Amino acid sequence: MYQKIVTLLGAEAQSLLEHECKTIRKDLIHVPGPDWVDRIWEHSDRPIRVMRNLQAMYGHGRLADTGYMSILPVDQGIEHSAGASFAKNPLYFDPENIVKLAIEGGCNAVASTFGVLGSIARKYAHHIPFIVKINHNEFLTYPNKYDQIMFGTLKEAYEMGASAVGATIYFGSPESSRQIIEVAQAFAMAHELGMATVLWCYLRNPGFKVNNVDYHVSADLTGQANHLGVTIEADIVKQKLPENNGGYKAISSKENPYGKIDERMYTELASDHPIDLVRYQVANSYMGRASLINSGGASSGEGDLAQAVRTAVINKRGGGAGLISGRKAFQRPMKEGVELLNAIQDVYLSKEITVA
Incomplete structure (x- = not known):
């Protein structure tokens, strides 16, 4: 298992597997482990039923009782259009195959829409934890607009047996x-009903692209998005893997000052190393009390397996709690999708790969 991971990492293997975080030390963060729900949530305000549902998710699949999560998310039929998402593999127009992939792939949970999960709930809700995505970007208005609107009710999610609800906020957008x-109101009600909460803490603003650099994936801005997410009591935050840093400084100017910074954010709390950038995201998630899961990103073809394993290694060594990977898995034959999900999980099961 470990040697296969080393091979997939290629020239980056040594840099990623031997890196030591000297920014925010390992002993300062809450590292995932088998006792996660007891250790982290025992003294919180989360109702007993929320803790039970969190345990159901952390206790399911190949990563059961490790403190790590592997989630299959398939809401792209709305977010990116069904045709564009499923043309590579029309099998997944049928919601049942989405859930089958999550089960066969050994995932902790499956995240999808009210329609997808509701259509097969009675058959599968007791076989794998459901995360019902409650808002989406409706992608048919012309010209296209980018906003997250509610698509259903918390009662519907509760009655179909969901373990958690998921939502997206486009931080930095006018909306x-x-x-x-x-989402804060929805999460409060979800907790009252006993469901856990997962927040897609995404950034969206054309001003976040400066001089051909995309700061939607900067550690400082995504870290702050995470911090806002845990402030409204997200139990788990989903974030893109950081690719750069210094978003605040790049966007701000004397004419249009933006945000607040302390230079130590860049000189002491982070470095250019990808593991240190993830560690900064973890720090902003209450030092890891709220589990950070990084997204797997779009499918690019033959390099998907190596890229997914690389992301998992960076997430785990940075102190994150798992990966939520959809398109890389479902935009290929089911057998290959299962193999990709298992390869991601192998990173978290590998004892040789430790938190940096």
Whole structure:
């Protein structure tokens, strides 16, 4: 298992597997482990039923009782259009195959829409934890617009047996203030009903692209998005893997100052190493009390397996709690999708790969 991971990492293997974090030390963060729900949530305000559902997710699949999570998310039929998402593999127009892939792939949970999960709930809700995505970007208005709107109710999610609800906030967008209020209220009600909460803490603003550099994936801005997410009591935060840093400084100018920084964010709390950048995201998630799961990203073909394993290694060594990978898995034959999900899980099962 370990040697296969080393081979897939290629020239980056030594840099990623032997790196030691000297920014935010390992002993300062909450490292995932078998006792995760007891250790982290025992003294919180989360109702007993929420803890039970969190345990159901952490206790399911190949990563059961490790403190790590592997989640299959398939909401791209709305977010990116069904045709564009499923043309490579029309099998997944049928919701049952989405759930079958998550089960066969040994995932902790499957995340999808009200329609997908509701259509097969009675057959599968007791076989794998459901995460019902409650808001989406409706992608048919012309010209296209980017906003997250509610697609259903918390009662519907509860009645179909969901273990958790998921939502997206486009932090930095003109609509973010409304989205924060809507999702905060929804998460409060979800907790009252006993469901856990998962927040897609995404950034969206054309101003975040400066001089051909995309700061939607900068550690400082994504870290702050995570911090806002855990402030509204997300139990798990989903974030893109950071690819750069210094978003605040790049966007801000004397004419248009933006945000607040302390230079130590860049000189002491982070470095250019990808593992240190993830560690900064973890720190902003209450030092890891809220599990950080990084997204797997779009499918690019033959390099998907190596890229997914690389992301998992960076997440685990940075102190994250897992990966949520969809398109890389479902945009290929089911057998290959299962193999990719298992390869991701192998990173978290490998004792040789430790938190940096």
